[in-house]
Amino acid sequence: MTDAAKADLAAYLQRGREDLLWKLSGASEFDVRRPxxxxxxxxxxLVKHVASVESGYLGEVFGRPFAEPLPWLDDDAEPNADMWATAEESREQLVALYHRVWAHSDATIEALDLAATGTVPWWPEERRHPTLHRVLVHVIAETHRHAGHADxxxxxxxxxxxxxxxxxNLARIDWPEHVQRLQETADRFRGQAGETT
Structure with a gap:
């Protein structure tokens, strides 16, 4: 793998990060928190979760742990504690955390060759020692998947x-008319096998 390949992967990761954070822009405090x-x-x-995931994969996995404690990832944390912000965790705090995770991850990417191997203790034994290349692809997919959720x-x-x-990236169409047409098409299949509502 070349430095150009590493730069491409880093650029795709950064684009996903920025797209995810952009979804917070202009949203009310209520709207960024409500389920x-x-x-x-x-x-x-979603931002808290992706920051947490990235800090592990591009930190601990390569022997470069992120320096800040993330208590929502502790063994005794409640389930899904990384998937929502408590009242004490502000938007600014979590966005700043994500930026610090980026810097730490980018330093890992810069320091290591794509062929460098790490250890992912939570993966099955046969896949437990992936390369930086494989981990970057995983983190990019995770980040973009959650950016899509944020959309x-x-x-x-x-x-x-x-x-x-x-x-x-939106078509310039009459959206209510388009949605109505889709609903009318879906309605033709209502009641068929496998229909759940």
Missing amino acids: LTPTGTNLLG VVRELADGAVGLRQTND
């Missing part, structure tokens, strides 16, 4: 949509 799915998915929780949650929260600040 909008049956499992409680919320914007600020949907933000739209549900206040109607704000778009791929990223510089490119909303």
Whole structure:
């Protein structure tokens, strides 16, 4: 793998990070915290979770642990503690934490070759020693997956949509008419086998 390949991977990771944080921009404190799915998915929780995941994969896994304690990841923490912000955890604190995680992760990426191996204690034994390349692909996928969740949650929260600040990537159509057409098409299949509502 070349330095250019590492730079490409780092750029895709950074784009996902920025896209995820952009979904907080302009949203109320209520909207960044409120659960909008049956499992409680919320914007600020997605940021807290992704920061936590990245700190482990691009820190501990390569013997470069992130210096700050993340108590929501402790063995005795409640389940899903990394998926929501407590009343004492501000948006500014969690965004600043994510920025510090980026800096730490970027230093790991810079310091190591893509072929460097780490240890992921929570993975099955046969996959427990991946390369930095493999871990970067994993973290990029995780970050972009959750940025996609944030897209949907933000739209549900206040109607704000778009791929990223510089490119909303939306067709210029009559959205209510489009949604109505989709609903009418779906309604034709209501009551068929496998239908759940």
